[in-house]
Amino acid sequence: MDGKQFVTQIADINDNFAQWYTDVVLKTELVDYGPVKGTMVIRPYGYAIWENIQKDMDARFKAAGSKNAYFPLLIPMSFFTKEAEHVEGFAPEVAVVTHAGGAKLEEPLAIRPTSETVIGTMYAKWIQSYRDLPVIMNQWCNVMRWEKTTRPFLRTSEFLWQEGHTVHASEDEAMEETIKMLNVYKEFFEETLAIPVFTGRKTDKEKFAGAVATFGLEAMMLDGKSLQIGTSHYLGQNFSKAFDIKFLDKDSTQKFGYTTSWGTSTRMIGGIIMAHGDQRGLVLPPKIAPVQVVIVPIAAHKGGVNEKAKELEAQLLAQGIRAEVDTRDMSPGWKFNEWEMKGVPVRIEVGPRDIENNQVVIFRRDNLEKQTASMDNLALSVKGLLDEIQTSLLIKSKANRDGRVCEADSLNGILNGVENKNFVKANWCGCRECEDKVKEFAQATARVIDSDATEGEVCAICGKPAKHKVIFARAY
Protein backbone atom coordinates (compact mmCIF):
# COMPACT_ATOMS: atom_id res chain seq x y z
CA MET A 1 0.00 0.00 0.00
CA ASP A 2 1.12 3.53 -0.59
CA GLY A 3 0.76 6.37 1.85
CA LYS A 4 -2.79 7.14 0.85
CA GLN A 5 -4.39 4.77 3.25
CA PHE A 6 -2.45 6.41 6.01
CA VAL A 7 -3.44 9.88 4.91
CA THR A 8 -7.06 8.98 5.44
CA GLN A 9 -6.32 8.45 9.10
CA ILE A 10 -4.98 11.87 9.91
CA ALA A 11 -6.89 14.89 8.67
CA ASP A 12 -5.20 16.97 6.00
CA ILE A 13 -2.86 19.36 7.74
CA ASN A 14 -3.55 22.22 5.35
CA ASP A 15 -7.21 21.54 4.97
CA ASN A 16 -8.24 21.23 8.58
CA PHE A 17 -5.48 22.09 10.98
CA ALA A 18 -7.61 21.77 14.12
CA GLN A 19 -8.71 18.27 13.15
CA TRP A 20 -5.17 17.35 12.20
CA TYR A 21 -3.97 18.44 15.62
CA THR A 22 -6.62 16.43 17.46
CA ASP A 23 -5.87 13.36 15.35
CA VAL A 24 -2.16 13.57 16.04
CA VAL A 25 -2.60 14.04 19.75
CA LEU A 26 -5.00 11.11 20.11
CA LYS A 27 -3.70 8.69 17.50
CA THR A 28 -0.07 8.90 18.55
CA GLU A 29 -1.14 7.89 22.05
CA LEU A 30 0.14 11.03 23.69
CA VAL A 31 -3.10 11.64 25.53
CA ASP A 32 -6.66 10.56 25.92
CA TYR A 33 -9.67 12.52 27.10
CA GLY A 34 -10.27 12.21 30.83
CA PRO A 35 -13.58 11.18 32.39
CA VAL A 36 -14.09 14.75 33.65
CA LYS A 37 -14.82 17.07 30.76
CA GLY A 38 -11.92 19.34 29.94
CA THR A 39 -9.31 17.11 31.51
CA MET A 40 -6.79 14.95 29.71
CA VAL A 41 -4.99 11.77 30.55
CA ILE A 42 -1.34 11.96 29.59
CA ARG A 43 -0.37 8.51 28.38
CA PRO A 44 3.12 7.03 28.82
CA TYR A 45 4.40 8.19 25.44
CA GLY A 46 3.24 11.75 26.06
CA TYR A 47 4.46 11.74 29.63
CA ALA A 48 7.91 10.60 28.56
CA ILE A 49 8.18 13.79 26.51
CA TRP A 50 7.23 15.80 29.57
CA GLU A 51 9.85 14.01 31.66
CA ASN A 52 12.54 14.88 29.13
CA ILE A 53 11.38 18.48 29.14
CA GLN A 54 11.44 18.60 32.93
CA LYS A 55 14.92 17.20 33.10
CA ASP A 56 16.28 19.73 30.64
CA MET A 57 14.51 22.72 32.18
CA ASP A 58 15.40 21.71 35.70
CA ALA A 59 19.09 21.77 34.88
CA ARG A 60 18.69 25.27 33.47
CA PHE A 61 16.76 26.48 36.51
CA LYS A 62 19.36 25.14 38.87
CA ALA A 63 22.09 26.80 36.87
CA ALA A 64 20.10 30.02 37.33
CA GLY A 65 20.11 29.60 41.11
CA SER A 66 16.66 28.12 41.60
CA LYS A 67 15.72 25.27 43.95
CA ASN A 68 12.68 23.05 43.76
CA ALA A 69 10.02 22.93 46.48
CA TYR A 70 6.42 21.90 46.81
CA PHE A 71 3.39 23.82 48.10
CA PRO A 72 -0.15 22.54 48.80
CA LEU A 73 -2.86 21.99 46.22
CA LEU A 74 -5.60 23.55 48.35
CA ILE A 75 -5.62 27.24 49.10
CA PRO A 76 -8.03 28.97 51.50
CA MET A 77 -10.34 31.20 49.49
CA SER A 78 -9.51 34.17 51.65
CA PHE A 79 -5.93 34.17 50.32
CA PHE A 80 -7.16 35.15 46.90
CA THR A 81 -9.03 38.20 48.05
CA LYS A 82 -5.86 39.77 49.42
CA GLU A 83 -4.70 41.00 46.00
CA ALA A 84 -7.57 42.77 44.25
CA GLU A 85 -6.59 42.32 40.60
CA HIS A 86 -5.51 38.75 41.18
CA VAL A 87 -8.85 37.63 42.62
CA GLU A 88 -10.74 39.44 39.92
CA GLY A 89 -8.74 37.74 37.22
CA PHE A 90 -8.89 34.22 38.62
CA ALA A 91 -12.21 34.02 40.48
CA PRO A 92 -14.26 32.96 37.44
CA GLU A 93 -12.12 29.94 36.76
CA VAL A 94 -11.31 28.63 40.22
CA ALA A 95 -12.68 25.23 41.26
CA VAL A 96 -13.62 25.16 44.92
CA VAL A 97 -13.78 22.39 47.52
CA THR A 98 -16.68 22.98 49.90
CA HIS A 99 -16.96 19.63 51.63
CA ALA A 100 -14.46 17.27 53.23
CA GLY A 101 -14.56 14.54 55.80
CA GLY A 102 -18.30 14.26 55.33
CA ALA A 103 -19.01 17.79 56.47
CA LYS A 104 -19.20 21.28 55.03
CA LEU A 105 -15.97 23.22 55.47
CA GLU A 106 -15.95 26.45 57.41
CA GLU A 107 -13.92 28.10 54.71
CA PRO A 108 -14.07 26.91 51.11
CA LEU A 109 -10.75 25.80 49.63
CA ALA A 110 -9.64 26.74 46.15
CA ILE A 111 -7.85 24.21 44.00
CA ARG A 112 -4.81 26.22 42.96
CA PRO A 113 -5.06 27.96 39.61
CA THR A 114 -1.55 29.32 40.36
CA SER A 115 0.36 29.51 43.62
CA GLU A 116 1.37 33.14 44.24
CA THR A 117 -0.97 33.28 47.21
CA VAL A 118 0.17 30.18 49.14
CA ILE A 119 3.78 30.74 48.30
CA GLY A 120 3.52 34.40 49.26
CA THR A 121 2.03 33.39 52.60
CA MET A 122 4.93 31.05 53.31
CA TYR A 123 7.57 33.49 52.08
CA ALA A 124 6.23 36.04 54.56
CA LYS A 125 7.06 33.62 57.37
CA TRP A 126 10.44 32.65 56.03
CA ILE A 127 11.88 36.04 55.18
CA GLN A 128 13.17 38.28 57.97
CA SER A 129 16.30 39.97 56.77
CA TYR A 130 17.98 41.18 53.63
CA ARG A 131 20.34 38.27 54.25
CA ASP A 132 17.46 35.89 53.42
CA LEU A 133 17.18 37.37 49.95
CA PRO A 134 16.89 36.61 47.16
CA VAL A 135 14.57 33.65 47.50
CA ILE A 136 14.36 31.69 44.24
CA MET A 137 12.18 28.60 44.19
CA ASN A 138 10.39 26.58 41.61
CA GLN A 139 7.70 23.95 41.89
CA TRP A 140 6.54 21.28 39.45
CA CYS A 141 2.88 20.61 39.97
CA ASN A 142 -0.61 20.52 38.55
CA VAL A 143 -3.02 23.44 38.53
CA MET A 144 -6.68 23.72 37.72
CA ARG A 145 -8.52 26.41 35.82
CA TRP A 146 -12.13 25.82 34.91
CA GLU A 147 -12.04 26.83 31.25
CA LYS A 148 -15.15 26.88 29.13
CA THR A 149 -13.68 25.38 26.00
CA THR A 150 -10.70 23.08 26.12
CA ARG A 151 -8.26 21.35 23.79
CA PRO A 152 -5.66 18.73 24.69
CA PHE A 153 -2.42 20.37 25.89
CA LEU A 154 -3.37 23.86 24.69
CA ARG A 155 -6.07 24.54 27.22
CA THR A 156 -7.25 21.92 29.66
CA SER A 157 -8.95 22.29 33.03
CA GLU A 158 -6.07 20.61 34.75
CA PHE A 159 -2.52 20.84 33.49
CA LEU A 160 1.04 20.21 34.58
CA TRP A 161 3.48 23.06 34.79
CA GLN A 162 6.36 24.60 36.65
CA GLU A 163 6.01 27.88 38.45
CA GLY A 164 8.98 29.81 39.74
CA HIS A 165 8.53 32.37 42.52
CA THR A 166 11.19 34.78 43.66
CA VAL A 167 11.64 37.60 46.14
CA HIS A 168 14.26 40.33 45.87
CA ALA A 169 15.39 43.29 47.89
CA SER A 170 15.17 45.80 45.07
CA GLU A 171 13.08 46.68 42.10
CA ASP A 172 16.07 46.47 39.78
CA GLU A 173 17.08 43.04 40.95
CA ALA A 174 13.53 41.69 40.60
CA MET A 175 13.19 43.09 37.11
CA GLU A 176 16.57 41.61 36.24
CA GLU A 177 15.35 38.23 37.44
CA THR A 178 12.18 38.52 35.37
CA ILE A 179 14.20 39.12 32.22
CA LYS A 180 16.80 36.52 33.14
CA MET A 181 14.20 33.78 33.36
CA LEU A 182 12.56 34.99 30.18
CA ASN A 183 15.88 34.36 28.48
CA VAL A 184 16.34 30.98 30.17
CA TYR A 185 13.02 30.01 28.63
CA LYS A 186 13.93 31.44 25.25
CA GLU A 187 17.15 29.44 25.14
CA PHE A 188 15.35 26.30 26.22
CA PHE A 189 12.68 26.63 23.55
CA GLU A 190 15.23 27.23 20.81
CA GLU A 191 17.95 24.82 21.89
CA THR A 192 15.83 21.95 23.15
CA LEU A 193 12.46 22.23 21.45
CA ALA A 194 13.79 23.86 18.26
CA ILE A 195 11.00 26.43 18.47
CA PRO A 196 11.99 30.05 17.80
CA VAL A 197 10.13 32.57 19.95
CA PHE A 198 9.37 36.25 20.01
CA THR A 199 9.76 37.72 23.45
CA GLY A 200 8.59 41.02 24.84
CA ARG A 201 6.37 42.81 27.25
CA LYS A 202 2.65 42.12 27.17
CA THR A 203 0.13 44.89 26.85
CA ASP A 204 -1.93 45.73 29.95
CA LYS A 205 -4.87 43.92 28.46
CA GLU A 206 -2.89 40.68 28.17
CA LYS A 207 -0.88 40.85 31.37
CA PHE A 208 -1.16 38.52 34.34
CA ALA A 209 -3.74 39.47 36.97
CA GLY A 210 -1.79 41.19 39.72
CA ALA A 211 1.43 41.77 37.81
CA VAL A 212 3.11 45.10 37.20
CA ALA A 213 4.49 43.78 33.93
CA THR A 214 4.23 40.48 32.10
CA PHE A 215 6.75 39.28 29.54
CA GLY A 216 5.66 36.60 27.14
CA LEU A 217 7.20 34.11 24.76
CA GLU A 218 5.23 33.63 21.58
CA ALA A 219 5.81 30.85 19.08
CA MET A 220 4.38 30.59 15.59
CA MET A 221 2.46 27.44 14.78
CA LEU A 222 2.28 25.93 11.29
CA ASP A 223 -1.09 27.56 10.69
CA GLY A 224 0.33 31.00 11.39
CA LYS A 225 -1.31 31.38 14.76
CA SER A 226 0.59 32.31 17.86
CA LEU A 227 0.95 30.22 20.99
CA GLN A 228 1.89 31.82 24.29
CA ILE A 229 4.39 29.24 25.36
CA GLY A 230 5.64 30.81 28.56
CA THR A 231 5.46 33.92 30.72
CA SER A 232 7.64 35.76 33.19
CA HIS A 233 6.02 38.31 35.48
CA TYR A 234 7.41 41.25 37.37
CA LEU A 235 5.03 41.58 40.31
CA GLY A 236 6.57 44.64 41.97
CA GLN A 237 5.34 44.96 45.55
CA ASN A 238 1.75 44.02 44.74
CA PHE A 239 2.00 40.58 46.29
CA SER A 240 4.54 41.42 48.97
CA LYS A 241 2.18 44.08 50.30
CA ALA A 242 -0.84 41.80 50.07
CA PHE A 243 0.94 38.94 51.83
CA ASP A 244 3.22 40.95 54.05
CA ILE A 245 6.53 39.79 52.65
CA LYS A 246 8.86 42.14 54.56
CA PHE A 247 12.53 42.19 55.42
CA LEU A 248 14.77 44.28 57.61
CA ASP A 249 17.20 46.01 55.29
CA LYS A 250 20.80 47.06 55.91
CA ASP A 251 19.57 50.49 56.94
CA SER A 252 17.50 48.91 59.75
CA THR A 253 14.15 49.71 58.19
CA GLN A 254 11.37 47.30 57.27
CA LYS A 255 10.83 47.04 53.53
CA PHE A 256 8.52 45.09 51.29
CA GLY A 257 10.20 42.70 48.92
CA TYR A 258 9.84 42.73 45.15
CA THR A 259 8.55 39.50 43.69
CA THR A 260 8.50 37.73 40.34
CA SER A 261 6.91 34.61 39.00
CA TRP A 262 7.47 32.64 35.83
CA GLY A 263 5.82 29.61 34.36
CA THR A 264 5.62 27.16 31.49
CA SER A 265 3.28 24.24 31.09
CA THR A 266 2.47 21.06 29.21
CA ARG A 267 0.97 23.46 26.68
CA MET A 268 4.43 23.52 25.12
CA ILE A 269 3.89 19.91 24.01
CA GLY A 270 1.02 21.21 21.90
CA GLY A 271 3.50 23.78 20.62
CA ILE A 272 5.97 21.10 19.60
CA ILE A 273 3.26 19.28 17.69
CA MET A 274 2.03 22.38 15.89
CA ALA A 275 5.47 23.79 15.17
CA HIS A 276 7.15 20.70 13.72
CA GLY A 277 4.44 18.27 12.65
CA ASP A 278 3.55 17.24 9.12
CA GLN A 279 1.06 15.15 7.21
CA ARG A 280 2.45 11.95 8.63
CA GLY A 281 2.05 13.11 12.22
CA LEU A 282 4.49 14.13 14.91
CA VAL A 283 8.04 15.28 14.35
CA LEU A 284 9.88 15.29 17.68
CA PRO A 285 13.13 17.12 18.34
CA PRO A 286 15.72 14.46 19.27
CA LYS A 287 16.47 16.08 22.63
CA ILE A 288 13.00 15.36 23.98
CA ALA A 289 11.93 12.36 21.89
CA PRO A 290 11.09 9.39 24.18
CA VAL A 291 12.48 7.10 21.51
CA GLN A 292 15.28 8.67 19.50
CA VAL A 293 16.02 5.68 17.33
CA VAL A 294 13.73 2.82 16.49
CA ILE A 295 15.27 -0.28 14.96
CA VAL A 296 12.96 -2.24 12.67
CA PRO A 297 14.07 -5.76 11.77
CA ILE A 298 13.14 -6.82 8.25
CA ALA A 299 12.23 -10.45 7.60
CA ALA A 300 12.79 -11.16 11.24
CA HIS A 301 11.86 -14.81 10.91
CA LYS A 302 15.07 -15.38 9.02
CA GLY A 303 17.94 -16.35 11.23
CA GLY A 304 20.11 -13.73 12.84
CA VAL A 305 18.07 -10.62 12.04
CA ASN A 306 16.55 -10.04 15.47
CA GLU A 307 19.85 -10.89 17.08
CA LYS A 308 21.64 -8.30 14.98
CA ALA A 309 18.97 -5.71 15.74
CA LYS A 310 19.35 -6.35 19.48
CA GLU A 311 23.09 -6.06 19.14
CA LEU A 312 22.77 -2.66 17.46
CA GLU A 313 20.31 -1.53 20.11
CA ALA A 314 22.80 -2.41 22.83
CA GLN A 315 25.49 -0.41 21.05
CA LEU A 316 23.27 2.67 20.83
CA LEU A 317 22.05 2.37 24.41
CA ALA A 318 25.65 2.16 25.58
CA GLN A 319 26.24 5.56 24.01
CA GLY A 320 23.26 7.06 25.83
CA ILE A 321 20.98 7.02 22.82
CA ARG A 322 17.33 6.22 23.53
CA ALA A 323 17.01 3.29 21.15
CA GLU A 324 14.41 0.57 20.87
CA VAL A 325 13.98 -2.53 18.71
CA ASP A 326 10.47 -3.12 17.46
CA THR A 327 10.12 -6.90 17.49
CA ARG A 328 6.35 -6.98 17.24
CA ASP A 329 4.90 -9.43 14.76
CA MET A 330 3.71 -6.93 12.19
CA SER A 331 4.73 -6.01 8.72
CA PRO A 332 7.63 -3.57 8.46
CA GLY A 333 5.52 -1.06 6.53
CA TRP A 334 3.05 -0.93 9.38
CA LYS A 335 5.83 -0.22 11.85
CA PHE A 336 7.36 2.44 9.59
CA ASN A 337 4.12 4.35 9.50
CA GLU A 338 3.42 4.03 13.18
CA TRP A 339 6.83 5.27 14.29
CA GLU A 340 6.72 8.08 11.78
CA MET A 341 3.35 9.11 13.13
CA LYS A 342 4.84 9.04 16.61
CA GLY A 343 7.64 11.34 15.51
CA VAL A 344 10.69 9.17 16.18
CA PRO A 345 13.61 11.14 14.70
CA VAL A 346 15.61 8.24 13.28
CA ARG A 347 14.64 4.78 12.06
CA ILE A 348 17.15 2.05 11.38
CA GLU A 349 16.17 -0.86 9.14
CA VAL A 350 18.12 -4.10 9.40
CA GLY A 351 17.45 -7.02 7.09
CA PRO A 352 19.31 -10.03 5.76
CA ARG A 353 20.67 -7.99 2.86
CA ASP A 354 22.11 -5.39 5.22
CA ILE A 355 23.72 -7.96 7.43
CA GLU A 356 25.41 -9.43 4.37
CA ASN A 357 26.80 -5.99 3.47
CA ASN A 358 27.58 -4.91 7.05
CA GLN A 359 25.28 -1.91 6.69
CA VAL A 360 21.92 -0.53 7.76
CA VAL A 361 19.32 1.73 6.19
CA ILE A 362 18.79 4.98 8.07
CA PHE A 363 15.63 7.03 7.71
CA ARG A 364 15.32 10.63 8.90
CA ARG A 365 11.88 11.67 10.11
CA ASP A 366 12.45 15.40 9.58
CA ASN A 367 13.19 15.30 5.85
CA LEU A 368 12.03 11.75 5.08
CA GLU A 369 15.35 10.85 3.48
CA LYS A 370 16.83 7.37 3.44
CA GLN A 371 20.52 6.55 3.37
CA THR A 372 22.71 3.58 4.08
CA ALA A 373 25.39 3.54 6.74
CA SER A 374 28.04 1.12 7.83
CA MET A 375 27.42 -0.90 10.96
CA ASP A 376 30.88 0.03 12.13
CA ASN A 377 30.76 2.92 14.57
CA LEU A 378 27.00 3.13 14.11
CA ALA A 379 26.43 4.78 17.48
CA LEU A 380 28.79 7.57 16.57
CA SER A 381 27.19 8.32 13.24
CA VAL A 382 23.69 8.14 14.74
CA LYS A 383 24.69 10.55 17.46
CA GLY A 384 25.90 12.98 14.84
CA LEU A 385 22.72 12.55 12.88
CA LEU A 386 20.54 13.29 15.93
CA ASP A 387 22.45 16.52 16.49
CA GLU A 388 22.05 17.43 12.85
CA ILE A 389 18.30 16.83 12.99
CA GLN A 390 18.02 18.93 16.13
CA THR A 391 19.82 21.80 14.43
CA SER A 392 18.00 21.59 11.16
CA LEU A 393 14.60 21.56 12.88
CA LEU A 394 15.35 24.95 14.38
CA ILE A 395 16.65 26.32 11.12
CA LYS A 396 13.56 25.09 9.33
CA SER A 397 11.05 26.47 11.79
CA LYS A 398 12.93 29.75 12.04
CA ALA A 399 12.90 30.13 8.26
CA ASN A 400 9.22 29.32 8.19
CA ARG A 401 8.46 31.91 10.84
CA ASP A 402 10.68 34.65 9.48
CA GLY A 403 9.06 34.24 6.09
CA ARG A 404 5.73 34.97 7.69
CA VAL A 405 6.33 38.18 9.59
CA CYS A 406 5.11 41.30 7.88
CA GLU A 407 4.49 44.94 8.71
CA ALA A 408 1.28 46.92 8.46
CA ASP A 409 0.26 50.55 8.85
CA SER A 410 -3.51 50.15 8.84
CA LEU A 411 -6.29 47.99 10.24
CA ASN A 412 -6.78 46.51 6.80
CA GLY A 413 -3.09 45.76 6.61
CA ILE A 414 -3.26 43.92 9.93
CA LEU A 415 -6.31 41.95 8.79
CA ASN A 416 -4.66 41.11 5.51
CA GLY A 417 -1.53 39.96 7.31
CA VAL A 418 -3.19 37.62 9.75
CA GLU A 419 -5.51 36.26 7.06
CA ASN A 420 -2.37 35.25 5.20
CA LYS A 421 -1.12 33.42 8.30
CA ASN A 422 1.39 36.06 9.23
CA PHE A 423 2.54 37.75 12.39
CA VAL A 424 2.05 41.46 11.81
CA LYS A 425 4.30 44.16 13.23
CA ALA A 426 2.47 47.45 13.57
CA ASN A 427 2.88 50.72 15.41
CA TRP A 428 0.50 51.32 18.25
CA CYS A 429 -0.43 54.35 20.33
CA GLY A 430 -0.75 52.31 23.51
CA CYS A 431 -4.46 52.70 24.15
CA ARG A 432 -6.85 49.90 24.95
CA GLU A 433 -9.40 51.13 22.46
CA CYS A 434 -7.14 50.54 19.47
CA GLU A 435 -6.20 47.11 20.80
CA ASP A 436 -9.88 46.17 21.04
CA LYS A 437 -10.47 47.43 17.53
CA VAL A 438 -7.82 45.09 16.15
CA LYS A 439 -9.43 42.21 18.00
CA GLU A 440 -12.82 43.03 16.58
CA PHE A 441 -11.69 43.83 13.05
CA ALA A 442 -8.98 41.22 12.53
CA GLN A 443 -9.60 38.70 15.35
CA ALA A 444 -5.99 39.29 16.29
CA THR A 445 -4.44 40.27 19.60
CA ALA A 446 -1.28 42.06 20.62
CA ARG A 447 1.09 39.22 21.38
CA VAL A 448 4.13 41.16 22.60
CA ILE A 449 5.55 44.64 22.42
CA ASP A 450 8.45 44.24 20.03
CA SER A 451 10.15 47.61 20.49
CA ASP A 452 9.55 51.28 21.15
CA ALA A 453 8.34 53.34 18.23
CA THR A 454 10.67 55.92 16.79
CA GLU A 455 9.96 59.63 16.54
CA GLY A 456 7.31 60.49 13.96
CA GLU A 457 5.75 57.03 13.65
CA VAL A 458 1.99 56.83 14.05
CA CYS A 459 -0.48 54.26 15.35
CA ALA A 460 -1.68 51.93 12.57
CA ILE A 461 -5.18 52.04 14.00
CA CYS A 462 -5.92 55.62 15.04
CA GLY A 463 -3.11 57.62 13.46
CA LYS A 464 -2.03 59.29 16.68
CA PRO A 465 1.67 59.26 17.62
CA ALA A 466 2.85 55.69 18.22
CA LYS A 467 4.42 54.49 21.45
CA HIS A 468 5.40 50.96 20.53
CA LYS A 469 5.81 48.52 17.71
CA VAL A 470 3.62 45.54 18.55
CA ILE A 471 3.33 42.02 17.10
CA PHE A 472 -0.28 41.22 16.30
CA ALA A 473 -1.42 37.69 15.55
CA ARG A 474 -4.30 35.36 15.94
CA ALA A 475 -3.64 33.26 18.99
CA TYR A 476 -4.47 30.00 20.66
Added chain:
RNA sequence: CGGGGUGUAGCGCAGUUGGUAGCGCGCUUGGUUCGGGACCAAGAGGUCGUGGGUUCAAAUCCCGUCACUCCGACCA
Protein backbone atom coordinates in the same frame (compact mmCIF):
# COMPACT_ATOMS: atom_id res chain seq x y z
C1' C B 1 -25.22 30.99 28.14
C1' G B 2 -27.04 31.42 22.37
C1' G B 3 -27.18 28.64 17.46
C1' G B 4 -26.17 23.90 14.59
C1' G B 5 -24.93 18.63 14.62
C1' U B 6 -24.31 13.60 16.50
C1' G B 7 -25.47 9.33 19.95
C1' U B 8 -26.11 1.72 16.73
C1' A B 9 -19.69 -3.70 18.48
C1' G B 10 -13.15 -1.15 20.86
C1' C B 11 -12.90 2.77 16.53
C1' G B 12 -15.33 4.69 11.95
C1' C B 13 -20.07 4.20 9.95
C1' A B 14 -24.80 2.00 7.18
C1' G B 15 -29.65 0.72 8.46
C1' U B 16 -35.08 2.52 2.71
C1' U B 17 -42.46 2.86 3.32
C1' G B 18 -41.82 0.57 11.23
C1' G B 19 -41.07 -6.32 10.53
C1' U B 20 -36.85 -8.46 15.44
C1' A B 21 -29.09 -5.70 13.66
C1' G B 22 -25.15 -5.07 9.44
C1' C B 23 -20.32 -3.31 6.93
C1' G B 24 -15.03 -1.73 7.21
C1' C B 25 -10.99 -1.46 10.50
C1' G B 26 -9.37 -3.50 15.00
C1' C B 27 -9.42 -8.01 18.33
C1' U B 28 -8.75 -13.88 19.09
C1' U B 29 -6.88 -18.69 16.94
C1' G B 30 -4.20 -21.37 13.05
C1' G B 31 -1.27 -21.08 8.67
C1' U B 32 1.49 -18.53 4.78
C1' U B 33 4.24 -13.82 4.79
C1' C B 34 7.95 -9.72 5.98
C1' G B 35 12.93 -3.77 2.14
C1' G B 36 6.48 1.14 2.88
C1' G B 37 0.03 0.14 6.53
C1' A B 38 0.39 -8.38 3.80
C1' C B 39 -2.94 -12.66 2.66
C1' C B 40 -6.19 -16.99 3.60
C1' A B 41 -9.43 -19.53 6.91
C1' A B 42 -12.20 -19.93 11.33
C1' G B 43 -14.11 -17.10 15.55
C1' A B 44 -15.49 -13.53 19.67
C1' G B 45 -17.97 -9.05 20.35
C1' G B 46 -24.52 -4.99 20.52
C1' U B 47 -30.24 -4.01 26.84
C1' C B 48 -29.34 0.67 19.07
C1' G B 49 -27.47 7.10 24.99
C1' U B 50 -31.68 7.17 28.40
C1' G B 51 -37.13 7.62 30.27
C1' G B 52 -41.92 7.49 28.56
C1' G B 53 -45.74 7.21 24.52
C1' U B 54 -48.08 5.28 19.74
C1' U B 55 -48.30 0.12 17.55
C1' C B 56 -49.54 -6.75 16.80
C1' A B 57 -44.41 -4.97 16.11
C1' A B 58 -39.83 0.75 17.27
C1' A B 59 -32.74 1.67 15.90
C1' U B 60 -36.75 3.72 12.71
C1' C B 61 -42.64 7.64 14.46
C1' C B 62 -43.97 11.32 18.86
C1' C B 63 -42.63 13.82 23.68
C1' G B 64 -39.06 14.44 27.50
C1' U B 65 -34.11 13.96 29.21
C1' C B 66 -28.76 13.17 29.30
C1' A B 67 -24.05 13.08 27.00
C1' C B 68 -20.69 14.48 23.39
C1' U B 69 -19.24 17.84 19.48
C1' C B 70 -18.75 22.24 16.16
C1' C B 71 -19.54 27.70 15.73
C1' G B 72 -20.10 32.10 18.82
C1' A B 73 -19.24 34.44 23.80
C1' C B 74 -15.38 33.56 27.68
C1' C B 75 -9.86 32.40 28.16
C1' A B 76 -4.46 34.78 34.38
